[in-house]
Amino acid sequence: MAKQLIKGNEAVVKGAILAGCRFYFGYPITPASEVAEAAAYYLPKVGGTFIQAESEVAAINMVYGAASADVRAMTASSSPGISLKMEGLSYCAGAELPFVLVDIMRAGPGLGNIAPEQGDYNQIIKGGGHGNYKVVCLAPNSAQEMCDLTILAFDLADKYRIPAVLLADGFIGQMEEPVEFPPARTSLPDKPWAIHSDADDEKRLITSINLEPELLEKHNLHLQEKYAEITRNEIRFEDYQTADAELVIIAYGVVSRIVQTTIDDMRAAGRKVGMMRPISLWPFPSAHIVELGDQVKQFLVVELSDGQMVDDVRLALNGKRPVHLHNRMGGMVPSPEEVQERALKILEG
Amino acid sequence: MAEPIGLERAKIVVREDECKGCGLCIEACPEQVLFVHKHLNRLGYHPTGYKGEGCTGCGICFYQCPEPGAITVYKKGYVGEEVV
Amino acid sequence: MAEKVLAKAESFFDIYDRNPSPSKDVTHYCPGCGHGVLHKLIAEAIDDFGIRERTVLFSPVGCSVFAYYYFRTGNIQCAHGRAPAAATGFKRTHPESIVISYQGDGDLAAIGTAEIIQAANRGENFTVFFVNNAIYGMTGGQLAPTTLVGQKTTTSPYGRNPANEGYPIKVAEMISTLDAPVYVERVAITDAKNTARVRRAVRKGLQNQIDNKGFSLIEVLSVCPSNWKMDPIQSKQWLSDNMIQQFPLGIFRDRTGEVPAAENKRHIFHVDGLREALELPVETESTIKVAAPAPEFQDPRIKLAGFGGQGVLMLGLMLAEAGMHAGYHVSWIPSYGPEMRGGTANCHVNLSHRRIGSPTVSRPTLLVAMNLPSLERFENEVVPGGLIIYDTAMVTRAPKRTDVKALGIPASTIADELGNTRGANMVILGAYIGYTSILPKEAIFAAMPSLIKRKNLIPLNEQAVEKGMEFVRNLRG
Numbered sequence: 029m030a031k032q033l034i035k036g037n038e039a040v041v042k043g044a045i046l047a048g049c050r051f052y053f054g055y056p057i058t059p060a061s062e063v064a065e066a067a068a069y070y071l072p073k074v075g076g077t078f079i080q081a082e083s084e085v086a087a088i089n090m091v092y093g094a095a096s097a098d099v100r101a102m103t104a105s106s107s108p109g110i111s112l113k114m115e116g117l118s119y120c121a122g123a124e125l126p127f128v129l130v131d132i133m134r135a136g137p138g139l140g141n142i143a144p145e146q147g148d149y150n151q152i153i154k155g156g157g158h159g160n161y162k163v164v165c166l167a168p169n170s171a172q173e174m175c176d177l178t179i180l181a182f183d184l185a186d187k188y189r190i191p192a193v194l195l196a197d198g199f200i201g202q203m204e205e206p207v208e209f210p211p212a213r214t215s216l217p218d219k220p221w222a223i224h225s226d227a228d229d230e231k232r233l234i235t236s237i238n239l240e241p242e243l244l245e246k247h248n249l250h251l252q253e254k255y256a257e258i259t260r261n262e263i264r265f266e267d268y269q270t271a272d273a274e275l276v277i278i279a280y281g282v283v284s285r286i287v288q289t290t291i292d293d294m295r296a297a298g299r300k301v302g303m304m305r306p307i308s309l310w311p312f313p314s315a316h317i318v319e320l321g322d323q324v325k326q327f328l329v330v331e332l333s334d335g336q337m338v339d340d341v342r343l344a345l346n347g348k349r350p351v352h353l354h355n356r357m358g359g360m361v362p363s364p365e366e367v368q369e370r371a372l373k374i375l376e377g
Numbered sequence: 378m379a380e381p382i383g384l385e386r387a388k389i390v391v392r393e394d395e396c397k398g399c400g401l402c403i404e405a406c407p408e409q410v411l412f413v414h415k416h417l418n419r420l421g422y423h424p425t426g427y428k429g430e431g432c433t434g435c436g437i438c439f440y441q442c443p444e445p446g447a448i449t450v451y452k453k454g455y456v457g458e459e460v461v
Numbered sequence: 462m463a464e465k466v467l468a469k470a471e472s473f474f475d476i477y478d479r480n481p482s483p484s485k486d487v488t489h490y491c492p493g494c495g496h497g498v499l500h501k502l503i504a505e506a507i508d509d510f511g512i513r514e515r516t517v518l519f520s521p522v523g524c525s526v527f528a529y530y531y532f533r534t535g536n537i538q539c540a541h542g543r544a545p546a547a548a549t550g551f552k553r554t555h556p557e558s559i560v561i562s563y564q565g566d567g568d569l570a571a572i573g574t575a576e577i578i579q580a581a582n583r584g585e586n587f588t589v590f591f592v593n594n595a596i597y598g599m600t601g602g603q604l605a606p607t608t609l610v611g612q613k614t615t616t617s618p619y620g621r622n623p624a625n626e627g628y629p630i631k632v633a634e635m636i637s638t639l640d641a642p643v644y645v646e647r648v649a650i651t652d653a654k655n656t657a658r659v660r661r662a663v664r665k666g667l668q669n670q671i672d673n674k675g676f677s678l679i680e681v682l683s684v685c686p687s688n689w690k691m692d693p694i695q696s697k698q699w700l701s702d703n704m705i706q707q708f709p710l711g712i713f714r715d716r717t718g719e720v721p722a723a724e725n726k727r728h729i730f731h732v733d734g735l736r737e738a739l740e741l742p743v744e745t746e747s748t749i750k751v752a753a754p755a756p757e758f759q760d761p762r763i764k765l766a767g768f769g770g771q772g773v774l775m776l777g778l779m780l781a782e783a784g785m786h787a788g789y790h791v792s793w794i795p796s797y798g799p800e801m802r803g804g805t806a807n808c809h810v811n812l813s814h815r816r817i818g819s820p821t822v823s824r825p826t827l828l829v830a831m832n833l834p835s836l837e838r839f840e841n842e843v844v845p846g847g848l849i850i851y852d853t854a855m856v857t858r859a860p861k862r863t864d865v866k867a868l869g870i871p872a873s874t875i876a877d878e879l880g881n882t883r884g885a886n887m888v889i890l891g892a893y894i895g896y897t898s899i900l901p902k903e904a905i906f907a908a909m910p911s912l913i914k915r916k917n918l919i920p921l922n923e924q925a926v927e928k929g930m931e932f933v934r935n936l937r938g
C-alpha cells in the first residue's frame with residue numbers, strides 16, 4: 029500500500045472517515061486544531077457534517093445528540109477543552125453513547141502552554157466527570173497509530189456502547205510520518221438501540237437519569253459488568269526488548285518513542301533493559317505488568333505529568349517490585365539521554 | 378363499557394382517576410356545567426364531574442386541562458364508540 | 462377543529478410505563494401545571510401532522526425532564542441547558558426527523574444561554590418550546606433568570622433585586638435580534654383565548670420545521686402553582702396580572718412567508734469516491750534506487766533551524782517525504798505554536814532503516830543552520846563525527862567544533878542568483894544529498910509535487926537542488 033507523509037492530527041480525521049464517521053463537532057484549540065481543520069475540509073467532501081461549536085461544552089453535547097443516532101460521530105480538543113467536556117463525557121458514559129473523543133494533550137494546569145504533556149491521564153482514566161464510569165482509552169505513539177487507533181476506537185465504542193478516547197500529546201499530533209491507510213468501512217454497525225427517526229423509536233430512549241436508587245444501582249452494576257468484560261477482552265500493549273530485561277521502562281505516547289531510543293542505545297552498550305508500552309490506558313495492562321514482575325527486577329515509569337500513570341503501575345505491582353518515576357512537566361520532554369542517565373542510576377543502585 | 382354513542386348532544390367524560398382536581402376546567406367552562414365531586418379519587422383529589430347536560434362541546438375544558446387523558450369531549454354529531 | 466372528539470393524543474403513550482411510580486396513567490406534574498397543557502398541544506399537533514414516527518423529543522433538566530414518560534416518539538434526555546446542542550447534533554444526522562427541544566427557563570435562559578443563542582443563530586431547523594414560569598420548578602422554587610423584579614423565591618427571599626440579580630431576561634426579544642430565526646412568538650397558557658394562541662403557535666413552529674424553514678422558538682408563559690404557592694386559578698391570574706407586563710405576548714419574528722419550503726432529505730451513508738476525496742495516495746511502483754551512504758551518514762538524526770521565512774520546515778518535510786519515497790522510515794516534527802510564529806523555526810527529521818524511536822532529536826548527526834542564532838544554539842548538540850551544514854551567506858562564522866564535519870555553502874547567494882531567494886533551503890538539500898548520498902535527487906523530485914502547491918515553482922526548486930549538488934561536486938574537485 030502506498031504511504032502518505034501526514035500529520036498525526038490529520039491522520040486521525042482520515043482514519044475516522046475511513047471508519048465511517050461522518051459527523052464532527054468541535055472547537056479550535058492548539059495543538060488539536062488541525063483535527064477540526066481537517067474535519068472541516070474532508071467531511072463535506074464525503075457527505076458528512078462539520079460544525080464548529082460555540083464551546084467545548086456545546087461540542088460534546090452535539091456529539092451526545094449525534095451519538096444517539098445510528099451514525100458515527102466524534103470530537104477533539106486539548107486539555108483545557110477536555111476539562112470543559114467532562115460533563116458531557118459523564119452523560120455519554122451514563123447514557124452509554126459510543127463516540128470518539130480525541131485529546132491532544134498540552135501542558136497545564138490552567139491555560140498552561142501548548143507544549144506536550146500527559147497531565148490528562150487522570151481526568152480521562154480516573155473519570156474527570158462525575159459518577160462511576162470508565163471510557164476506553166487508547167494511546168497512539170505514531171501517525172500510523174493516530175489513524176489505526178482512531179478506527180479501533182470507533183469499533184470498540186460501538187461494540188461496547190461506550191465513549192472511546194484517543195489520548196495523544198502535542199508531539200504525536202503535530203508530528204508527520206508515513207501512514208498507510210486501510211480500506212474504508214462500507215457499512216456502519218447495527219445500532220438497534222439508537223434513535224433512527226423511524227416507527228420503532230417509541231421504544232428507544234437515550235437518557236442518563238434514573239431517580240430510583242435501586243434502579244440506578246442496577247444500571248451502575250450493568251456498567252461495571254461491561255467494564256469488566258472490556259478489561260477481559262481489550263487490553264493492548266507492546267513489549268520492546270523485555271524478554272531478558274532486568275529493568276523495564278513503562279511509557280506511552282511520545283515518551284514511548286523517546287524511550288525506544290533509550291533502549292536501543294542501552295542495548296547497544298549491553299544493558300538488559302526493555303520497554304512496555306500500554307496501548308490501551310484503560311483497560312490498563314495491569315496483569316501483564318505483574319507477569320513482567322516475575323522476571324524484571326525494577327520498573328521505571330517515564331511520563332510527562334506529576335506521576336499519574338505510575339499510580340496504576342504501583343497498584344498493579346502492589347509492592348512486588350520497586351517502581352521508579354522519571355517525569356517532566358510544563359511541556360518539557362526528556363531526551364533519550366536523560367532517560368538513559370536515570371535508568372543507569374537505577375541499574376547501578 | 379364502550380357503548381355506542383351516536384350523539385344528539387355534545388358531552389364530556391372525565392376519567393376521574395386521572396383528574397388532579399385543579400379546577401381549571403370548571404373555572405373555564407362557559408356553560409358552567411362542570412362541578413367538583415364530594416368524593417376523593419384514587420389520587421386523593423376531588424375529581425371534576427359533568428352535570429350531564431348543557432355541554433356545547435366547545436372544547437375549552439379540554440385545552441385547559443393539563444392531564445392528557447382526564448377529559449374527553451364528544452362534539453355534537455360524533456358517531457362511534459366512546460374513546461377508551 | 463373538524464374532529465368530533467377531543468381525546469388523549471395518539472402521540473402520548475397509553476400507559477406511562479417508563480414512570481417508576483405506581484400511577485402510570487397520570488403525569489408527574491402538579492395539579493394545574495402548564496406543562497401538561499403544552500404537552501397536550503404538542504402531542505395533538507404531532508398527531509395531526511402525521512409526524513409521530515419521525516419526531517424526536519429532547520427533554521431538558523427541570524420538571525419536564527421526564528417528558529419522555531409521555532411522548533410516544535423518539536426520546537433523548539440531555540444535560541441541563543444543552544438540549545439545543547444535542548438537538549443540533551441529532552438533527553444533522555437525521556435532517557428528515559422532527560426535532561423538538563423542550564426547555565424551561567433555568568435550562569434555556571440561565572445555564573444554556575450559549576447553546577440556545579448559537580443554535581438559533583445557526584438557524585437550526587428545529588422547534589424550541591421554551592416554558593417560562595419565572596421560577597425553578599424541579600429544584601424547589603429558586604430564582605430563575607426570568608423571575609420578576611421583587612418576586613420572592615427561595616434564593617431571592619427578599620424579592621429579586623436588580624442591583625444584585627439583574628433584570629428578568631426577555632428570551633423571545635433577545636432571540637429575535639438574530640438574523641437566522643424564522644419564527645419567534647411569546648404566548649401564555651391562561652384563558653381559552655390565549656391558550657388557542659398557544660395551540661396555533663405550537664402548530665406553526667412544527668409546520669416550519671416540516672417545511673425545512675429553519676429555527677422556531679415559542680416562549681410559553683406558564684404557571685407553577687406549587688412554587689408560586691398559589692392555587693391553579695390564582696396562578697393564572699397572577700400570570701396575567703404580572704408576567705405579561707414584563708413579558709409582552711406577541712410575534713417577535715415571522716419570516717415564515719419569506720422562506721421557501723424545502724424537503725428534509727435523509728442523510729445517506731456512502732463511500733463513493735472516498736479515497737479520492739481523502740486525497741489518499743495511489744499505488745505506484747517505486748523506481749528510486751538509493752546508493753548506500755558512508756556509514757557515518759546512515760540513519761541520520763537531523764535538526765534543521767533558521768528564521769521563519771527560510772523554509773526550514775519545508776526543507777525538513779522535503780527530506781522526510783523524499784526519504785519515504787526512497788523506502789526509509791521517516792519522521793518530521795516541528796517546533797510549533799508561538800515559537801514558530803515568533804520568527805524562528807526548527808524541526809527534527811529522522812531517516813532510518815529501522816523503526817524510528819524518538820522523533821525529537823536531542824543529539825543530531827546532522828545540523829542544518831540557516832542563520833547564526835541557530836548555529837549558536839545547536840552547535841554543541843551535534844554528536845562527535847556529525848555534520849553541520851550552514852549557509853555562509855547568513856552565518857558569519859564557521860562552527861567552533863573541531864570534532865565534527867562542517868560544510869559551508871553560500872546557499873542564499875546561490876538561490877538569489879537563480880532568481881529565487883527563497884530557494885536557499887533547496888540548495889542546502891542538494892548539498893546534503895550530494896555530500897552524503899543519503900538520497901538520490903530523483904527521490905527529492907518525486908517528493909516535490911505533493912509539497913509544493915504552486916506547480917510552476919517546481920522547476921526552480923529542482924534547479925536549486927542541482928545547484929547545491931554541483932557546489933559539493935566542485936568542492937571535491
Ligand code: SF4
Pocket residue numbers: 388389405406407408409410411431432433434435436437438439450
Ligand atoms: S366542552 Fe365546553 S361546554 Fe362542554 S364542559 Fe367543556 S368547556 Fe364546558
Ligand code: SF4
Pocket residue numbers: 391395396397398399400401402403424425441442443444447448493
Ligand atoms: S382540568 Fe383536568 S385535572 Fe383539572 S380538574 Fe379539570 S379534569 Fe381535573
Ligand code: SF4
Pocket residue numbers: 489490491493494495496524594598599684685686687688
Ligand atoms: S413544580 Fe411547578 S413547574 Fe414543576 S410540575 Fe409543579 S407546578 Fe409544574
